[in-house]
Structures are given as C-alpha cells and as structure tokens.
Amino acid sequence: xxxxxxxxxxxxxxxxxxxxxxxxxxxxxxxxxxxxxxxxxxxxxxxxxxxxxxxxxxxxxxxxxxxxxxxxxxxxxxxxxxxxxxxxxxxxxxxxxxxxxxxxxxxxxxxxxxxxxxxxxxxxxxxxxxxxxxxxxxxxxxxxxxxxxxxxxxxxxxxxxxxxxxxxxxxxxxxxxxxxxxxxxxxxxxxxxxxxxxxxxxxxxxxxxxxxxxxxxxxxxxxxxxxxxxxxxxxxxxxxxxxxxxxxxxxxxxxxxxxxxxxxxxxxxxxxxxxxxxxxxxxxxxxxxxxxxxxxxxxxxxxxxxxxxxxxxxxxxxxxxxxxxxxxxxxxxxxx
Amino acid sequence: xxxxxxxxxxxxxxxxxxxxxxxxxxxxxxxxxxxxxxxxxxxxxxxxxxxxxxxxxxxxxxxxxxxxxxxxxxxxxxxxxxxxxxxxxxxxxxxxxxxxxxxxxxxxxxxxxxxxxxxxxxxxxxxxxxxxxxxxxxxxxxxxxxxxxxxxxxxxxxxxxxxxxxxxxxxxxxxxxxxxxxxxxxxxxxxxxxxxxxxxxxxxxxxxxxxxxxxxxxxxxxxxxxxxxxxxxxxxxxxxxxxxxxxxxxxxxxxxxxxxxxxxxxxxxxxxxxxxxxxxxxxxxxxxxxxxxxxxxxxxxxxxxxxxxxxxxxxxxxxxxxxxxxxxxxxxxxxxxxxxxxxxx
Numbered sequence: 001x002x003x004x005x006x007x008x009x010x011x012x013x014x015x016x017x018x019x020x021x022x023x024x025x026x027x028x029x030x031x032x033x034x035x036x037x038x039x040x041x042x043x044x045x046x047x048x049x050x051x052x053x054x055x056x057x058x059x060x061x062x063x064x065x066x067x068x069x070x071x072x073x074x075x076x077x078x079x080x081x082x083x084x085x086x087x088x089x090x091x092x093x094x095x096x097x098x099x100x101x102x103x104x105x106x107x108x109x110x111x112x113x114x115x116x117x118x119x120x121x122x123x124x125x126x127x128x129x130x131x132x133x134x135x136x137x138x139x140x141x142x143x144x145x146x147x148x149x150x151x152x153x154x155x156x157x158x159x160x161x162x163x164x165x166x167x168x169x170x171x172x173x174x175x176x177x178x179x180x181x182x183x184x185x186x187x188x189x190x191x192x193x194x195x196x197x198x199x200x201x202x203x204x205x206x207x208x209x210x211x212x213x214x215x216x217x218x219x220x221x222x223x224x225x226x227x228x229x230x231x232x233x234x235x236x237x238x239x240x241x242x243x244x245x246x247x248x249x250x251x252x253x254x255x256x257x258x259x260x261x262x263x264x265x266x267x268x269x270x271x272x273x274x275x276x277x278x279x280x281x282x283x284x285x286x287x288x289x290x291x292x293x294x295x296x297x298x299x300x301x302x303x304x305x306x307x308x309x310x311x312x313x314x315x316x317x318x319x320x321x322x323x324x325x326x327x328x329x330x331x332x333x334x335x336x
Numbered sequence: 337x338x339x340x341x342x343x344x345x346x347x348x349x350x351x352x353x354x355x356x357x358x359x360x361x362x363x364x365x366x367x368x369x370x371x372x373x374x375x376x377x378x379x380x381x382x383x384x385x386x387x388x389x390x391x392x393x394x395x396x397x398x399x400x401x402x403x404x405x406x407x408x409x410x411x412x413x414x415x416x417x418x419x420x421x422x423x424x425x426x427x428x429x430x431x432x433x434x435x436x437x438x439x440x441x442x443x444x445x446x447x448x449x450x451x452x453x454x455x456x457x458x459x460x461x462x463x464x465x466x467x468x469x470x471x472x473x474x475x476x477x478x479x480x481x482x483x484x485x486x487x488x489x490x491x492x493x494x495x496x497x498x499x500x501x502x503x504x505x506x507x508x509x510x511x512x513x514x515x516x517x518x519x520x521x522x523x524x525x526x527x528x529x530x531x532x533x534x535x536x537x538x539x540x541x542x543x544x545x546x547x548x549x550x551x552x553x554x555x556x557x558x559x560x561x562x563x564x565x566x567x568x569x570x571x572x573x574x575x576x577x578x579x580x581x582x583x584x585x586x587x588x589x590x591x592x593x594x595x596x597x598x599x600x601x602x603x604x605x606x607x608x609x610x611x612x613x614x615x616x617x618x619x620x621x622x623x624x625x626x627x628x629x630x631x632x633x634x635x636x637x638x639x640x641x642x643x644x645x646x647x648x649x650x651x652x653x654x655x656x657x658x659x660x661x662x663x664x665x666x667x668x669x670x671x672x673x674x675x676x677x678x679x680x681x
Contacts (some may be wrong), residue, residue: 201620226621263543266569
C-alpha cells in the first residue's frame with residue numbers, strides 16, 4: 001500500500017539536552033549533552049521513515065522522545081495534530097496507545113518470568129478499555145497467529161523460543177493496542193542473517209495489513225534501504241539529509257551521507273578494486289561540545305571558512321531533496 | 337589477491353608444498369549436562385602466506401570454535417578434540433606439548449577478538465598491555481617494551497600515540513580500542529592472524545577504517561589472514577576465498593568471485609538472496625525458512641535438509657560428502673550440479 005498524504009506524526013524543532021552536572025551537594029550544571037538538537041520531520045500514514053546514523057548520533061534518544069519516555073527540552077511531537085510533549089495524565093496515556101515500540105534485543109526486552117500470553121496481554125492490563133477481560137486470551141492468540149507463531153504456545157516462557165521468534169513476540173506486543181505508528185529501534189540487528197529476512201518480511205506484511213507507519217531506526221544502511229520509503233541521515237543530533245530512498249542512496253548530496261554509503265560493504269566482489277571509498281578520519285566529536293557551524297566540518301573534506309561560521313540549514317539543494325550542506329553536490333558513490 | 341594460493345583444496349593431501357596453516361578433518365565436541373554437543377564435525381581448510389580466507393557462518397555454525405581450536409584456547413574439558421589435525425608449517429599442533437604450543441600462540445599465530453572492551457584489561461594502561469607481549473615473549477625491559485608499544489600504536493595509526501600510551505582502555509573509542517587489539521596481535525609479527533568478527537561491534541565508517549588497516553598490515557607483512565564473520569558484505573570486500581559453515585561443517589568453499597557469482601550450495605545461495613543490498617532496492621526478500629540446527633539434536637543426513645527448498649529423499653538419510661567441483665571449489669550438497677546450473681527446483 002502506498003503511503004497516503006495524511007500526516008500522522010509531525011515533529012518540529014525537537015531538542016533534548018541532558019545536563020552534565022558537577023558536585024554532589026551543590027550540583028551545578030557545567031554543560032549539556034546535546035543528544036537531539038533541532039530535528040523536524042513528518043510521517044505519513046502507512047509510510048516507513050528510516051533513520052540512519054552512527055552510534056551516538058541521537059537516533060535512540062529520538063525514539064524515546066517520540067514515545068514520550070523522555071520529555072523534550074523544547075519542540076513539538078504532534079500525533080494526529082495533538083502535541084504529545086505537552087500532554088499529561090489521561091490524555092498522554094490515551095495518546096500512547098497510538099505509538100508503540102519494538103526493541104532491539106529480543107533477549108532482554110521480554111521478561112523471563114512472564115509467559116508469552118502475559119507479555120503480549122500486558123498492554124491490555126494498562127489500557128483495559130481496548131479489550132474486556134474475558135476477551136483478552138482470544139486476542140493474544142490472534143496476535144500470535146498474525147506474527148506467525150503457534151497460538152497454542154501462549155503459556156510458554158521466552159527462553160523456549162529462538163531469537164527470531166522472540167522478536168515476533170515483541171512485534172505482537174507492539175501490535176496489541178492497534179497503534180498507527182510503530183517505532184522499530186534496530187529490530188533485526190541482533191538476529192542471524194537468515195532470520196533477519198524473515199522478520200523484515202513480517203514487518204512489511206503487517207504494514208500492508210494494518211496500514212501502519214514505521215519509524216525504522218538502524219545502523220545497517222542496506223536494511224534501511226530495503227524497508228524505507230524515505231530516509232533521514234543523522235549526525236550529532238541533527239538530520240543532515242532527508243529524502244526518498246533513490247535520493248539518499250543513488251543521489252546523495254551531503255558529504256557525510258556519501259562517506260557513510262561508500263563505507264557500506266556491498267555483497268558482491270565484482271569491481272571491488274574500483275569501488276570508491278571515502279574513509280573518514282577519526283571519530284565523531286563529543287555531543288557535549290559540538291563544532292560551531294556545520295557539525296560535520298571537522299571530518300569533512302569540503303570544509304571551508306563558511307562552514308565554521310554559518311550553520312547550513314536543512315533545505316532543498318542539489319539533487320532536489322533536503323540536505324544540510326553549503327556545498328551540497330550530487331554524487332553516486334555505491335554504483336561502480 | 338597478492339599471493340594466489342598454489343593449492344586451495346582443503347581435502348587433498350599436500351605433497352611437497354605444505355600450506356602455512358592447514359586444518360584437516362577437525363572435530364570438536366563439548367561434554368555438557370544435556371549431552372554431547374558436536375560443535376565442529378570434520379572441518380578442513382588451508383591458508384597460505386598473504387592469503388585471506390573468510391569463514392562465513394551464523395551463530396552456532398562452529399566458526400569461532402574452529403578458530404579457538406587453532407589458537408589452543410579452548411577450555412578442555414568441557415571441550416575435546418577427538419579427531420583431526422591442525423598443521424602449522426607441517427607440524428600437527430595438537431600433538432605438541434603445552435609449552436611448545438605456547439611458543440606458537442601469540443607469536444606466530446595471533447588472534448583479534450570481537451569485543452575489544454572486554455578483551456582488554458580495564459585496570460592496566462594500553463601501553464602496559466601491548467608491551468606485555470615484548471616483556472613476556474622477548475624478555476624486554478619495561479622501558480624498551482613501552483617504546484615498542486608507542487611504535488606499534490603509530491603503526492595502527494592511533495593519533496598522538498606517545499601521549500596516549502599511558503591511557504586506560506575506557507578512555508578510547510570503540511574503533512581505537514580495536515586498533516589497540518590489532519597492535520597487540522601484530523606485535524610479534526605473526527605469520528597467521530585470526531580475526532574473529534573484528535568489526536561487528538563497530539559503526540560502518542569505523543568498520544571501513546579497521547578493514548583497510550588490516551588489509552594494509554597484511555600487505556606489509558604477508559600474513560595469512562583468517563577472517564571469521566557473518567557479514568557477506570565484509571567478505572566480498574576483502575577475502576580471496578570463502579568457506580561457508582553450517583552446523584559444524586563446511587558446506588561450500590570457493591574463491592570469492594565464484595561463490596558470489598554462482599553459489600554451489602543451497603545454503604550459500606539462500607544467504608546471498610536473503611540479504612538486502614545498499615546499491616539496489618529489492619522486492620520482498622527471499623527468506624530461508626526455519627531455524628539453524630540444534631547442535632544437541634542434529635538433523636539426519638544433510639544438516640540443512642529441514643530448511644532446504646531443493647530437498648530430495650536421500651538428503652534426509654545420506655550425509656553428503658564435500659564434493660569436489662573443481663580444483664578450488666567444493667560443495668557438500670548431493671545436487672550441487674543442479675544448484676550451480678539452476679536446474680534444480
């Protein structure tokens with residue numbers, strides 16, 4: 001199903017700073033980790049937005065903000081037009097039904113002392129209006145069937161399942177409240193290669209069946225390309241490039257995206273000697289003290305004086321999609 | 337490929353020219369309370385100087401256990417090696433005394449581990465840990481050892497090595513820690529380097545840096561490299577030849593170009609078709625159905641048969657030997673010819 005034009009999630013200038021303090025009795029704030037620093041995007045019904053970036057770029061903090069597990073320092077997260085960042089109490093609880101999460105590690109995100117039925121049924125305990133008590137067991141079994149597990153296994157414990165099956169349990173739990181948005185934080189990175197494909201196909205099938213919108217966070221760019229309609233590339237708490245999959249992968253215009261793509265190993269030895277490699281030097285700077293102007297300039301081969309003085313805005317530049325580089329230039333790096 | 341191997345067929349008895357390292361019909365078992373776990377069931381491969389062998393497999397395929405057996409770092413018991421040889425320059429290391437084995441381990445065959453943070457000791461400085469190689473194996477003084485450590489940190493391109501030699505592992509980033517591990521492993525100029533998932537815990541840009549460093553070091557010193565990984569992309573980038581492992585056996589071995597162009601085993605074929613690619617947007621992924629085998633309760637016949645789309649009756653009963661396809665290729669599938677031709681189905 002093609003994504004519709006209806007905006008289900010609107011994120012505007014979202015900022016999260018974690019304070020760094022010194023002293024035990026007299027705590028003073030000496031700085032802040034700028035984990036997410038001004039992120040804006042929209043998500044449409046039935047669409048998948050991939051979010052890629054290296055560790056520490058703020059993608060998991062972004063997920064927590066969207067789930068209202070962390071309160072933003074400033075900015076808006078609107079679901080169906082209502083700002084979740086300002087909601088409290090029963091309103092917030094009701095909104096949370098609409099946005100659910102699938103966690104990375106299926107080994108630690110399921111309580112080992114609860115049966116599968118209790119794990120998947122727990123959302124119904126919290127939001128009891130969704131399913132009346134007598135109805136829950138049947139609902140749980142339906143969910144198990146939807147994700148391709150045997151409904152008779154409802155009384156088993158997580159350790160009796162393999163990694164891929166556990167991830168299916170996590171997905172069933174995410175589906176329980178019939179949300180419109182599911183945030184998948186690295187949902188396949190802990191799984192074996194032959195199992196990854198099974199779980200990704202399941203996610204795609206569920207999207208078509210229930211018209212779900214996904215925020216798909218991953219560090220594996222091949223996985224993100226496969227599943228996403230649009231992709232956002234993050235670096236040090238900011239989105240540096242945003243576009244549909246062809247724009248980002250075949251016509252990237254931001255140097256960071258180009259470097260990231262050129263570093264992805266292509267599973268095909270043909271032409272490996274000719275393939276272009278942009279090897280970035282060093283590690284990303286600390287988010288406590290990001291560089292002035294463009295945050296990528298310390299590792300960028302195109303950096304000029306203007307990059308230190310003026311922050312490049314995320315706007316439509318060369319290539320026809322959003323890019324945050326003063327010297328944006330289309331350059332295909334992955335095709336030989 | 338800077339030094340193509342003369343003889344890459346792992347099962348042939350080398351006459352005359354002995355490869356640098358040859359694993360021959362290796363078996364490793366673990367005695368557990370649940371029963372005997374046969375982790376490695378007759379694995380054979382060879383590595384020559386300057387050559388890169390990639391050992392590809394999922395968790396539980398026996399790829400790391402084979403490497404640990406080569407290094408001699410398996411805990412015995414519970415592990416035991418009932419059969420097989422590991423020949424290093426013609427000598428079977430399994431027959432050597434512990435002391436003679438210790439002379440090879442770390443000096444002539446070295447290993448890099450996946451998780452650098454847990455492989456490094458958090459209470460010693462990195463300089464101390466690198467120089468330990470020289471103090472223990474070469475009897476150097478502390479001061480000379482430290483000097484060597486700085487040289488090595490330079491060689492693996494850690495910036496400001498002189499200032500950082502007295503830092504502790506937690507003060508380095510993940511990529512830098514992996515460089516320190518590499519510095520330790522190449523300290524004594526080993527002839528064979530085993531890298532067990534060296535980049536799995538790292539970001540792609542850092543992964544590219546580390547793989548390039550390994551390739552450069554290999555070129556400089558003409559080491560034989562055994563790269564253990566589950567990442568088909570990394571393999572395609574660096575390997576000369578591949579051994580694909582499944583359920584403790586090698587199911588296919590081939591020069592890297594041949595295998596990617598035309599895999600000769602249903603498992604390798606399935607793996608190649610199941611991975612998404614960054615350079616093209618695919619349709620629905622092919623998924624290998626089912627789960628990897630339970631090592632306590634291996635399927636009869638071919639271990640892959642419960643998941644194999646091409647299964648015939650004799651796959652359930654007969655264990656396929658590693659058929660020779662050509663001098664450099666082999667496949668453990670009864671129907672490898674049909675898989676290669678694409679006529680099976």
